[in-house]
Amino acid sequence: MKIKELMKEKVVMVRPDTLVEKIAWLLVKYDISGVPVVDGDNRVVGVVSESDLLRQRVKGTNPSFWEFCSMVMGGSLRGSHRDEMKRLMTRSAKDIMTSPVMTVDENADVMEAGRLMLENRIKRLPVTRDGKIAGIVSRHSFVRLALPS
Numbered sequence: 431m432k433i434k435e436l437m438k439e440k441v442v443m444v445r446p447d448t449l450v451e452k453i454a455w456l457l458v459k460y461d462i463s464g465v466p467v468v469d470g471d472n473r474v475v476g477v478v479s480e481s482d483l484l485r486q487r488v489k490g491t492n493p494s495f496w497e498f499c500s501m502v503m504g505g506s507l508r509g510s511h512r513d514e515m516k517r518l519m520t521r522s523a524k525d526i527m528t529s530p531v532m533t534v535d536e537n538a539d540v541m542e543a544g545r546l547m548l549e550n551r552i553k554r555l556p557v558t559r560d561g562k563i564a565g566i567v568s569r570h571s572f573v574r575l576a577l578p579s
Contacts, residue, residue, distance in 0.1 A: 433543045434536035436575060437557045437565030443468050446475060446524035450486070453478050453523060464554050466531070467523045472562040476527030479553065486518055486526055533558045536565065544572055 442456055443466045456465060457480060464479035533556045534543045547555055547569065557565040 431540040432536065433534055433538045433540055433557055433567055434565070436540055436571050437536065437567045438571070439565045441466060441556075441563060441566045443563060444478065444523050445469070446522060446527070448523045449519065450483065450521045450523075450526065451519035454483060454519075457483075466554075466556045466563055466566065467527045467529075468563055474531055474533050474556045474558065474563055476523065476529035477531045477554065477556070478523050478527045482526050482528060486521075531556065534567070535559070540575070543567060547572075 442460050442462060444453055444456070446467055446469065448467075453465060457463065464477055464482075466474050467476040467478060469475050532546065532550060532552060534546065536557050536559045543555060546552070547567075554566055554568040556563055557567055
């Protein structure tokens, strides 16, 4: 089986200049855990995941995004924390993305793609056609594949 038979063709993706705030909204809106970052030619240049967001730190008091979320839930975001988080939200994908990123050609074997993901602890793998993004496959795709039809 080829990976093109398993991939999702509708991919939520962003450009390198997409702001962190918009990326966070896209992850929530589409209930996904990461997005490929593509250039003007739709070539994959990186990936931004929830982990990339949660690891971000802001200046000054230096809370991580995760700590920021905890502060918001506890209602204690004030003063410099709020100002620094606003600055973080104005950073762009190119500032926080994981790059370089592994991709797989649409004609790759499903087992080979799965092995690549497992060995490299990758949660999502952009699928390319002629070097440009054509789809995406995730661990969820493989779980779905394992279910009886």
